[in-house]
Amino acid sequence: MKSFERFEGNRNWTAEESILLDQISRLAEEALAPRAAGYDERKEFPWKNIEDLRRIGLGGIFVPEEYGGAPVTYRCYLEVIRIISAACAATGIIFGTNSATAKPIIEFGSDEQKRRFLPRFAEGALGALAITEPHAGSDAANVRTKFRPDGNQIVIDGEKIFITTGDVADVVLLFGKWTEIEDSPNAVSAVLVEKGTPGFETLRLEKKMGTHASSTAALTFTDCRIPRQNLLGQPGDGMKIMLATLNKSRPSVGAQALGIASAAFEDMLEYTNARVQGGKPVVQHQANTFLMADLATELLSARLLLDHVGRLVDEGEKHISVEASMIKIKASDLAMRLTTEAVQMFGGHGYTREHRVERLMREAKITQIWEGTNQIQRQVIGRDLLAR
Numbered sequence: 001m002k003s004f005e006r007f008e009g010n011r012n013w014t015a016e017e018s019i020l021l022d023q024i025s026r027l028a029e030e031a032l033a034p035r036a037a038g039y040d041e042r043k044e045f046p047w048k049n050i051e052d053l054r055r056i057g058l059g060g061i062f063v064p065e066e067y068g069g070a071p072v073t074y075r076c077y078l079e080v081i082r083i084i085s086a087a088c089a090a091t092g093i094i095f096g097t098n099s100a101t102a103k104p105i106i107e108f109g110s111d112e113q114k115r116r117f118l119p120r121f122a123e124g125a126l127g128a129l130a131i132t133e134p135h136a137g138s139d140a141a142n143v144r145t146k147f148r149p150d151g152n153q154i155v156i157d158g159e160k161i162f163i164t165t166g167d168v169a170d171v172v173l174l175f176g177k178w179t180e181i182e183d184s185p186n187a188v189s190a191v192l193v194e195k196g197t198p199g200f201e202t203l204r205l206e207k208k209m210g211t212h213a214s215s216t217a218a219l220t221f222t223d224c225r226i227p228r229q230n231l232l233g234q235p236g237d238g239m240k241i242m243l244a245t246l247n248k249s250r251p252s253v254g255a256q257a258l259g260i261a262s263a264a265f266e267d268m269l270e271y272t273n274a275r276v277q278g279g280k281p282v283v284q285h286q287a288n289t290f291l292m293a294d295l296a297t298e299l300l301s302a303r304l305l306l307d308h309v310g311r312l313v314d315e316g317e318k319h320i321s322v323e324a325s326m327i328k329i330k331a332s333d334l335a336m337r338l339t340t341e342a343v344q345m346f347g348g349h350g351y352t353r354e355h356r357v358e359r360l361m362r363e364a365k366i367t368q369i370w371e372g373t374n375q376i377q378r379q380v381i382g383r384d385l386l387a388r
């Protein structure tokens, strides 16, 4: 398709980025995509995929060089997420969550924390970001998990739900309230909890609609003691850290959604060209030609917006919350629409597990919900408009 080819041709990747993206694309095509349906069907954590990503050193692409990484631009990181997610959305989610856990350590961590944790991420450690609680979803400032200082330790008590990779993560970035500060958003603080810390347990794994290969865990913390030096920033810095984290992870959800949407579009194009009904390929019935034209236009616009957000970050722009919300809405709504249309274009065959569009439609839905629902993203954008 010429418009997409022209877009790809104008992206100005450096030589190193091109080599990396070629390597990821090959891995995605030869290993991740062929395994995706099986992992989903068996509801199995995609360890082979994680090992493959570790083997090519992918954990290093968001870690500074002095801590063992080989960082790429944020725009390139988003493209990596898009490519992985097109092949296996669950693996894309896991990899994106690692970056979402490591980034706040880079931005807010002490030198000691950076030395202790970042080389592990560069080597492929798994991270989890634990904000949501049974009573605090969209209203994240209302978390009830308690952080009580006790000498050179912090005692954690509380429960988290829906935590991606929470059951197997090496490091959990956990949000709760500092008991010495009056209960309010100002008390929200962030700590790092390592796997195996006594008092930290997995309560259950959720049974979900899709992305079955990515685990989603309920976690409990009961008299769980961590060293005081695992506090990220200062007591009460939690909301600042959370918002900075989400500003970077929301475009990453946009990239996941675009990966899912791109995969559905490719499958739809191939199928509707090959499937003949009423004497011509399905795509040549005018209603379908127009639908495909609309979807191609939407897909290209969403990819341009993702590139724009990536460039803003690479140029040093700090205030990207509005654009981060825009790409999250644009890409996830498109993924839902495009995968639904793809199932429709496959007819009855699309409703069966014979084709991957059925899985893609189930995977698309979560991108409208997590990292802040799309209603919440619209509030973020709306607040910016009202403030003007």
Ligand SMILES: Cc1cc2nc3c(=O)[nH]c(=O)nc-3n(C[C@H](O)[C@H](O)[C@H](O)COP(=O)(O)OP(=O)(O)OC[C@H]3O[C@@H](n4cnc5c(N)ncnc54)[C@H](O)[C@@H]3O)c2cc1C
Pocket (backbone or CB within 6 Å): 097, 128, 129, 130, 131, 132, 136, 137, 138, 139, 161, 162, 163, 164, 165, 208, 216, 366, 369, 370, 371, 372, 373, 374, 375, 376, 379
């Ligand atoms: C598979 C999966 C993975 C996840 N991974 C993580 C993770 O790794 N870490 C983590 O911390 N969380 C994670 N989550 C949680 C996710 O971020 C929350 O589910 C999401 O933010 C919504 O919170 P909630 O489910 O409590 O819904 P609620 O906040 O109860 O919302 C219910 C409905 O009300 C709407 N609503 C709420 N407030 C408003 C408002 N002010 N204005 C308008 N509408 C509103 C919502 O949009 C939604 O439609 C995950 C969830 C799932 C399902």
